[in-house]
Amino acid sequence: MKFDVAIIGGGLAGLTCGIQLAEQGKRCAIISAGQSALHFSSGSLDFLSYRPDGSAIDNPLDALAELAKHSPEHPYSLLGAECVKQMAGQAERLLQDCGLHFNGSIDHNHLRVTPLGTLRATWLSPVEVPTAAINSPLSWKRIAVVGIEGFLDFQPQLAAGSLAEQGIEVTTDYLHVPALDRLRNNPSEFRATNISRVLDLPENTELLAEELVRLADDVDAVILPACIGLENAKSVSLLCARVGKPVMLVPTLPPSLLGIRMHQALRRRFQQLGGQFMPGDSVLRAEIDGQCVKKIYTRNHTDIPVVADQVVLASGSFFSNGLIAEFDRIYEPVFGLDVLDASQRGDWTQENMFSPQPYLRFGVKTDQTLRGTVGGKPLSNLYIIGAVLGGYDPLQQGCGAGVSLVTAQYVAQQILALAEVAA
Ligand SMILES: Cc1cc2nc3c(=O)[nH]c(=O)nc-3n(C[C@H](O)[C@H](O)[C@H](O)COP(=O)(O)OP(=O)(O)OC[C@H]3O[C@@H](n4cnc5c(N)ncnc54)[C@H](O)[C@@H]3O)c2cc1C
Known part of the structure; x- marks a missing residue:
């Protein structure tokens, strides 16, 4: 099975990356093991909602400079404010083209009503919220x-x-x-x-x-x-x-109707654009030659590898098995990529369950262009997007969906630019 791009994981990040690439004529496959965080989400999309002191952010783009100072390893800080702004605008347009209607824009956060009747800052909310x-x-x-x-x-x-x-x-x-x-x-x-x-x-x-x-x-x-x-x-x-x-x-407790509706709209758009969605299959291992991913092998197609010029890892965090925690180590299971974590087990969590939990910032390390590394060296055709990335706390910072969308758009752009150079 030969594709221009193979994407591992069909959540918010994998699907929006696939849509952007398929819109530009790339032959893409998304291999997706199971449900994504969208199936459990509020249906609202956070970009950057809270400062470290817990105060709500009104203008998230203005807050990027401060974020770069206290969280230099955050994916937004790696990409830089101008790039993040562009990618967020692109993501808003992409969602609209999928027939998804939201209130909100990247210029101002707003408050949404939670199931507990409290108010929480966010970027985009379905129009009914x-x-x-x-x-x-x-x-x-x-x-x-x-x-x-x-x-x-x-x-x-x-x-x-x-x-x-x-x-x-x-x-x-x-x-x-x-x-x-x-x-x-x-x-x-x-x-x-x-x-x-x-x-x-x-x-x-x-x-x-x-x-x-x-x-x-x-x-x-x-x-x-x-x-x-x-x-x-x-x-x-x-x-x-x-x-x-x-x-x-x-929103209710899961399953999340608003999140599932979003997932279905994104998947429909990807498939309408000619993308191949492979649900219920998971990537088990990869063959790497030099610093290049040559083949990936899935559970359902044991002896027929997926071959692609570029590979995107969008496998989510612990919740989706994109990261695995054993008693004394955290690892990325498909490629064995370098991860940001804390070496001492005792430093993974804080006793007070309401404090920010260090393990939420664990995830894959990348170079400046979001390529995954092994032993500190980047793999030339493997890009990392979404919740599997390390360096940020989606809960405390309120930036889960934003990181997925921005990094997905950025990587799609990188891959399209490579193809232009090659042409
Ligand atoms: C329960 C929960 C609720 C959340 N709610 C919100 C919210 O309301 N708003 C918000 O902004 N953020 C929320 N987040 C943050 C969330 O992480 C992001 O918003 C975003 O949806 C993550 O998307 P993703 O595509 O990066 O990862 P995921 O949604 O986790 O998707 C990863 C996908 O990869 C698949 N996968 C994993 N390993 C493999 C493999 N080896 N082969 C093939 N497929 C594989 C998984 O099955 C899954 O479908 C929530 C997170 C969680 C865990």
Whole structure:
């Protein structure tokens, strides 16, 4: 199997890199072992949300200079502020071309409502998610938070409690939609994506709208758990029109409907552009000659290697098995790349679980152009993108999706530039 580019991992980083390359005519394969972080995410994309002192960042591009001083190993610091700005703008356009509609832009972060009703700074939020400007309250005075009876992955009272602390008048209630009764009888199947498969049916939209009109009589806006609109945002805009006021979604515990919808849209776009997506397969090992990756071998195609001019590693962090932790070592399992870590086991974590955890910054080391290294020497055709990279803390800094998108765009650009030189 011969491709121009083989990408290992089909999460946010791998897919957006593949889309950018396929748009420019590159023959790409994405080999992807399983679900990605998107399936568990909020659906909002963070670029750079918090300073080391925990304060929220309003203008993330202005904060890059400060970041370079205190986190020189951060992927943004390696690439430089001007490049990061360009790549972020490119990523915004790419997402739009995939039919994904977000509120927000790289010029200003905003606050999104979390499942607990608190506010968290972020870069882009799906249009249905309630948001406010940094340091500003939500614009509604009275909100109804409506749960779904028997649905354990979102508790309206918890969200309402925090919203009320922000001075908002909040009511809570539950949806009564008989169409959900059969699903409700099986609690383990009563999850966001399954619920949306019922609520998104055209025959149920009117029933749902009637119920919301009843519950939202004297409020300015309604907040529901994200259990509607698995395919696209259409069902929610229909509801808004029918109810006559904003109907908004907040993320639930996983599976994340908003994240899965994003994943599906990106995968669809990649395949429409001619990309080959190989789901459920994993890269086990690679053949390296000199400093060049020659062949990669997967679990499903044991004796037929994937051969590509350029290889991109987008295999995620510990969560996706892109990094493996044993008792006394951290390693990258496919190529045995150099990693940034702490040599002493005791330095991997901090006892206070709310403190920033050092292991979150562990990951693959690269040169300035994001090529992976073994024994300090770069492999000439292996690029590293997304959560498998080291040097940053996606939780404390609030930069997970931004690093994936920016590094994916940067590496796609590097590969395209190489092809131009060769032509
Ligand atoms: C639970 C969770 C929730 C998060 N929520 C948010 C959020 O709400 N907002 C935000 O900005 N950031 C969030 N993040 C940060 C997140 O890391 C990034 O936003 C981003 O989605 C990571 O994308 P990625 O493509 O780099 O890696 P991943 O999404 O982890 O994807 C890696 C993919 O590679 C595959 N893979 C691994 N090894 C192999 C192999 N050998 N062969 C083939 N395939 C392989 C995996 O199966 C997986 O599909 C979250 C992270 C986690 C873990």
